[in-house]
Amino acid sequence: MIVLGIESSCDETAAAIVNDKREILGDCVLTQLEHKIYGGVVPEIAARAHLDHIEDILEETFKQAGLRPQDVDAVAAAAGPGLIGGVVVGVMAAKALCLALNKPFIAVNHLEGHALAARLTSEVNYPYLLLLVSGGHCQILIVKGSGDFERLGTTIDDAAGEAFDKVAKMLNLGYPGGPMIEKMAELGDENRFVLPRPLQNSGDCNLSFSGLKTAVRKIIESYAADGSIEHTILSKQDTADVCASFQKAVTESLLYKLKKAIFIFRSKYPQGRDLVVAGGVAANTYLRGRLQQLAETEGLIFSAPPIRLCTDNGVMIAWAGMERALKGMYNDLDFKPRPRWPLDENAPKAAGAGGVKA
Numbered sequence: 001m002i003v004l005g006i007e008s009s010c011d012e013t014a015a016a017i018v019n020d021k022r023e024i025l026g027d028c029v030l031t032q033l034e035h036k037i038y039g040g041v042v043p044e045i046a047a048r049a050h051l052d053h054i055e056d057i058l059e060e061t062f063k064q065a066g067l068r069p070q071d072v073d074a075v076a077a078a079a080g081p082g083l084i085g086g087v088v089v090g091v092m093a094a095k096a097l098c099l100a101l102n103k104p105f106i107a108v109n110h111l112e113g114h115a116l117a118a119r120l121t122s123e124v125n126y127p128y129l130l131l132l133v134s135g136g137h138c139q140i141l142i143v144k145g146s147g148d149f150e151r152l153g154t155t156i157d158d159a160a161g162e163a164f165d166k167v168a169k170m171l172n173l174g175y176p177g178g179p180m181i182e183k184m185a186e187l188g189d190e191n192r193f194v195l196p197r198p199l200q201n202s203g204d205c206n207l208s209f210s211g212l213k214t215a216v217r218k219i220i221e222s223y224a225a226d227g228s229i230e231h232t233i234l235s236k237q238d239t240a241d242v243c244a245s246f247q248k249a250v251t252e253s254l255l256y257k258l259k260k261a262i263f264i265f266r267s268k269y270p271q272g273r274d275l276v277v278a279g280g281v282a283a284n285t286y287l288r289g290r291l292q293q294l295a296e297t298e299g300l301i302f303s304a305p306p307i308r309l310c311t312d313n314g315v316m317i318a319w320a321g322m323e324r325a326l327k328g329m330y331n332d333l334d335f336k337p338r339p340r341w342p343l344d345e346n347a348p349k350a351a352g353a354g355g356v357k358a
């Protein structure tokens, strides 16, 4: 079985081809640089850029794979959640191919793409505990199969990646902020600034990053004579220390709630063995290291996709599509893209589970 996957839900135009032997045959990602000057993704510019590049990306992916379009058995596209203008471009391209080639179409939830990516590259078995940390989402979930998720916790405000991006913006480190903060943090003292660990007493697995972001802002402002963030002058070392302290605070907030989630996961699914991290923030080496330690302490096996498969890519959509195709889970060609699409919408709502943000 061979599946083509298309990703266009944010600022990456990407396509990939995988087979059921877990081989990546073609993999092409174009990160739109058009947004850098705006310090964030501009939806209209993203949609136009997807339209401009999708054909070339598909052509290049087939070239890498040495295959013709008619050689694939199914076409998957990220059909949400995400920026609707971009999602429509990828979904329409996939549907057009399916119509022309008479192949089945698979509408993949972008978050399911992130969630299952580690199963392509590591031995990860259902059910597993997942920390999903991206630019738009931050959730702790139990993954039981394609379309079968149980959410234990979520952020009540910013996503983890969003917090990295906002703090990077305050420090003039550019967009996207995560990789720059990680790089600066390597030079910094993670114990220099004391930052809050939000929602520690909430008793659930929910997370919050907006107070942390405000605390960082106050530190930066304290370095300006007039107390305004625009006039602050931080030395390279101060900046590195803020980055390291912030990265540690985000990581430890995540670990604290994960420990609670591990307890719930264990009591519900004693056969579960795996702890997985996914999404753009999973590219962070410091976070990966701390998660590895946590898994060892808890007697779980830690897995993460290779770093290049953490941020948005076509491989994760192709693989999530493959898992669905192997079960015959196809969609009609009139499937409507979904800008909002919670992963756990089919799960019965458990008492005490996070239910704040879709």
Ligand code: KG4
Pocket (backbone or CB within 6 Å): 010, 133, 134, 135, 136, 137, 160, 161, 162, 164, 165, 176, 177, 178, 179, 182, 279, 280, 281, 282, 283, 284, 285, 310, 311, 312
């Ligand atoms: O999954 P992704 O590519 O797009 C979404 O679906 O949102 O995630 C992008 C997010 C951005 O917020 C970016 O700053 C963050 O992932 N990110 C990182 C790192 N690389 C990307 N955050 C922390 N450390 C990194 N190395």
Ligand code: ZN
Pocket (backbone or CB within 6 Å): 110, 114, 134, 135, 279, 280, 311, 312
């Ligand atoms: Zn993503």
